[in-house]
Amino acid sequence: MAKLILSMDGLVLKEIQLDKERISIGRKQHNDIQIDNLAISGEHAAVVTILNDSFLEDMNSTNGTLVNGQQVKKHFLRNQDVIELGKYKLKYVNEAPAAGSPPDDFDKPAGTPPSFAKAPEFKRNASDLSSSPNKPDTPAPELAAAIQLLSGGNAGKELDLTKTLTTLGKPGVQVAVITKRPNGFFITHVEGNQFPMVNGQLLDAQAHQLKDHDVIEIAGIKMEFFFKT
């Protein structure tokens, strides 16, 4: 788990585990990290942690917040970042396995042109993150589903929907694709004049979420969709 190490003049004062979604920093009593110093605003900054990623946000403090010497409003924290509030320093330590991350003293090969960091800041309000509708949920149990052919030469045959995309039908005639997404399985028309049918209803060009025991018809073949438990 990531943590912050609070220090002043090189003296470590405290270690704070980032075990909450939001940790507030400020002078007032109610803050998770309270720093009783007049250079610190009542509500100075906050660190929002989602899964393994942490974001620092300056809460419009009077004296500002620096990360590695740069003034920031919002900042995506990386391992070993140093946050400065007045004379206080908070070091962000995240020992999450970042395999292959080069050592800090990694020497660039001679003649390497300078590098330019691409947009390190996440600019959306931290509070928006939790309400984002498409945000992948905390690892949901993997959905498993299959289809069973009900008609045609292969009637009775079962096909597990293990891939992200499974195409069904006859190329050049009618093709549909079933996509496996974090929130379920969706069928979409790919090609052909005829659109797929689900439970006797003709679909339009939009993706359609499949429910347990839906009957799909593509290129004249009927098949049943079902969840596996």
Next chain:
Amino acid sequence: MKLSDALQIVTRTDPGLLRSHNEDAVFGNGDLGIAILADGMGGYNAGEVASGMATTLLSTHFSQLLSRRFAQPLVAGNPRQVQKILGEQITATNAAIYHSAQSQAQFAGMGTTLVLGWFYDNTLSVAHVGDSRLYRLRGESFEQITHDHSLLQEQLDNGLISPEDARHSVNKNLVTRALGVESAVDPEFNEYDVAVGDLFLLCSDGLNDMLDDAEIASTLQSCASNIHLAADQLVQLANDKGGHDNVSVILIKVLGDFSARGSWWHKLLAWLK
């Protein structure tokens, strides 16, 4: 076949799930045979200014250029001529972005990646700067055509890091070349032949950081007959996996032969001889 009939182009750009700004910009036009994708960088909204300037300036210049100077179609086999034109346009665009960044404090330090594809005479000329990519699906084979100008790619090339480790590297988004960050720019140029049925993908790192090549390939293969759907699926898949960055894709499907030798101009020339 006319270029606009031979090429089907779709563009998609999406802010992703974590960012409120979209710093990517895309342009695609089948009449011109031009596709441009730029991924901007720089604080506040300067990144989107840089990428927007790149696509707008380049697309405007190319449409003027192609309507005036090349009333007769370009013919393959003269890469120098094409690279000279591309180089001039990219240098001018670089200067425009660089000067804005220098003269206006709010744009200081802005820059952008660029990948540009120019289709003519069954040929594709590619210019790129930075880590936005071009891929090609030809039959069963899916290949990355451009070579990233990034610190990570240099580490890979030097054998300092394995491709497996590279996927988890923390310095994924350090580019070694960019448009608008210095007074000079060093684009890379390449020429490729084009075959009917080819499907080309231009994308920003928001796609290839979230999806591995096999996932991109299987999506393109599944939806090759409907590239609008393929583009939507790629963006959706990147967002389903977390959508950490802006995601942009341009898909270009080659529907027919667009050899310049079959054009009215060459028919006329042949008839006159």
